[in-house]
Amino acid sequence: MATAADTGNTRTSVWLSVRPAAPARRRSGGGAFGLDLERITGATVRLLDTEGPAQFSMRRLAADLGVAAMSLYWYVDTKHDLLELALDRALGELRLPPGGPAAAAREGWPGRLRLLACGYRRLLADHPWVGPLAAAYPNIGPHARAFDAALQRLLDATGLADSGRTGAHLAVWQFLHGCGGTARRVPDGDFGLALDVLIAGIEAKAAADPAP
Incomplete structure (x- = not known):
């Protein structure tokens, strides 16, 4: 799957690639310098927070971890893999509304959508790099899929027809990354x-074109 972050070569998402397992001592967290994928991903998030994706490199990450850059390749193939892993780690910070369409309808989907949108806005403020990476890489990690499923449940509760739900999904996604993002960050009131x-x-769309 090619992505916008590539430089001309087709690459496969880290979530789709099949990588041989690291040696047992590393899988158990007892690798060199105590490295494991969780620690590496956490360090990637912190480095992106402080320096942004443009300055990110495997060498810089290795220096932060106090290891040789080559040791990181026991766990990932490229820095793009780490950027995808960090993106999904950040998305995991979102608190998603529980329950299915019935719960959304019972409690009111507009209020739940407001909570979801405001939570995503805070996430983009805490991690300004999430917006650009979400546009550059396929959002198919477990937390990204959980977020999309929560949004779909809310839209199911709106009463929109199938075509209307597709349009509403796109509108909400564009809104979150436009009005909610930090590149063109607007005041809270706006x-x-x-x-x-x-x-x-x-x-209004649901009232005019309800689902059968």
């Missing part, structure tokens, strides 16, 4: 107003 307009539009 963000809330824009979110109200988005929700009102979804409600």
Whole structure:
């Protein structure tokens, strides 16, 4: 699967690649210098927070961990793998609304959508690199899929027809990365107003074109 982060060569997402397991001493967390994939991914998130993706390199990460850069390749094939892993790790910080469509309908999907949107906005503020990486890499890690499933459950509760749900999904996604992102970050009040307009539009579409 090619991604926007590539330089002309087709690469496979880390979530789709099959990589031989690391030696047992490393799988158990007892590798050289106590390295394991969890520690490496956590360090990647911290480095991206402080320096951003443009400055990220395996050599810089290895220096932060106090290891040789080559030791990182026991766990990943490329730095793109680590960027994908870090992206999904950050998405795991989101608190997703529990329950299925029935719960969303019972509690009111607009309020749950507001919570989800505001939580994503805070995530982008805490990790400004998430927006650019989410646009550059396939969002198919476990936390990305959990976020999308939560959004789909909310949209199922709106009463929209199938085509309307597809459009609403795209509108919400574009809203989160445009109005919610830090590149064009708007004041909280303007963000809330824009979110109200988005929700009102979804409600109007559902009323005009309800699901069978």
